[in-house]
Amino acid sequence: MNINKLKKNTVDFIKLNNFNKLTRIQDVALDMAFGNKDLVAISKTGTGKTHAFLIPIFEKVDSSLNQSQIIIALPTKELAFQIYEKAKLMMKIDKNLRIKVAVGGQDRNKNIDDLKNPPHIIIGTAGRIKDLFVNNNLKIDSIKMFILDEADMMLEYGFLVDIDSLLSKIKKPQILCFSATLPLDLENFINKYLNNPSIIKIEDNALMNPKIKHYAVNAKHKTYNEVLLDLLPSFNPYICLIFANSKKEASETTVFLRENGYKVLELHGGMESRERKQALRQLNNEEYSYVVCSDVMSRGIDIEGVSHVISLGLPSDLSFFTHRSGRTGRSGREGYCFTIYQEKDLSSLNTLSKEIDFEIRVYKKGNFKILKFFNYKRSIQDEKREKEILKTITRKNEKVKPNYKKKKNELIKKIKQKERQTYIRNKIKEEKKERYKANAKALYEKIKNK
DSSP states (O other), X not given: OOGGGSOHHHHHHHXXXXXXXXXXXXXXXXXXXXXXXXXEEEEOTTSSHHHHHHHHHHHHOOTTXXXXXXXXXXXXXXXXXXXXXXXXXXXHHOTTOOEEEEOTTSOHHHHHHHHHSOOSXXXXXXXXXXXXXXXXXXXXXXXXXXXXXXXXXXXXXXXXXXXXXXXXXXXXXXXXXXXXXXXXXXXXXXXXXXXXXXXXXXXXXXXXXXXXXXXXXXXXXXXXXXXXXXXXXXXXXXXXXXXXXXXXXXXXXXXXXXXXXOOEEEEOTTSOHHHHHHHHHHHHTTOOSEEEEOGGGGSSOOOTTEEEEEEESOOSSTXXXXXXXXXXXXXXXXXXXXXEEOGGGHHHHXXXXXXXXXXXXXXXXXXXXXXXXXXXXXXXXXXXXXXXXXXXHOOTTOOOOTXXXXXXXXXXXXXXXXXXXXXXXXXXXXXXXXXXXXXXXXXXXXXXHO
């Protein structure tokens, strides 16, 4: 997109955000805005997605008109306030522009008062926006652009029903739909409401590609929190996000860390809206380096400067692991992701290791030892070995019994586990020998030089 084609306000907004160059998704979205075309962008967090719709909005909105023109619908309150913080810069450039937030948990009467002088841009959760429309507080006949962000998350939480109700009443708006994935039900929604949309998938470019080092830390006989306490002194984070698998576990971990002298911020869906807003404000003001949070916080929440991410176990939905680790390694910076795992997490860790290279660590005698040679990743050699094992444990003319496959797989797993343990023990012995030789050589050189 030639920047000279843009309005002065849009150019000023780009400069105010210190963008030297637009990302691909921003460039494509701007082209769609000029052509008044619908867009579906499949894009991971960290590709400049938020400004991919804020910049085109500046091209479309007309602050001289006393009517609502743009709706930005999001799945969570936190995302809505986060987008609003970035959109507020638009009002610095255009003093006549009005932007309001409407989310569940807010004072409904305040939302109604905000709409008496129609905001040009409404940022909010699907349910609250629908509620305001149904009760005739929000006029949507003048809406010309509808932004749907984190669309797959909307689908997961069942919010597309509310979006469906809104879009069925708006006359042919331009729709920009942003999503991390494209599940079948979302495709059906797109086919219903979007008019011959351009569907693009944004791959990570060199600038945005996450540089994340993954470590898996074996908890062994300890709890997640006990290992976490061992792990934290081993690095000095700018911001460290600690993910628990539930609100309850997040609260317990927060209490545990505070009792052990850590200044920790708590952030999860079980908190009051006011508490979460305050927590995000404190985080943006860099008042905390350690944040304990839940998976709801991992979707779309854009926190600057996350250097480390720690997972206390693995989530039942492994897609959340990607969102967790995606909080770090942003904009070309290095990031570090630690996964503290127990035996119950091994199956999930095995699945993830097909895509991610984990460096395995164990805690011994006050230090973390790295087992670089240990790898869960399934390979062609693994499959061959399983076939070999299967031949040795399968008898001729053996009758097929109930749960036959399950029992065979468990037996194969046990045999492979024993082989891995033997392999590890042998490797440790080899490394000890190598260290002994190296130390002996160093001592010899020292004596020789004397």
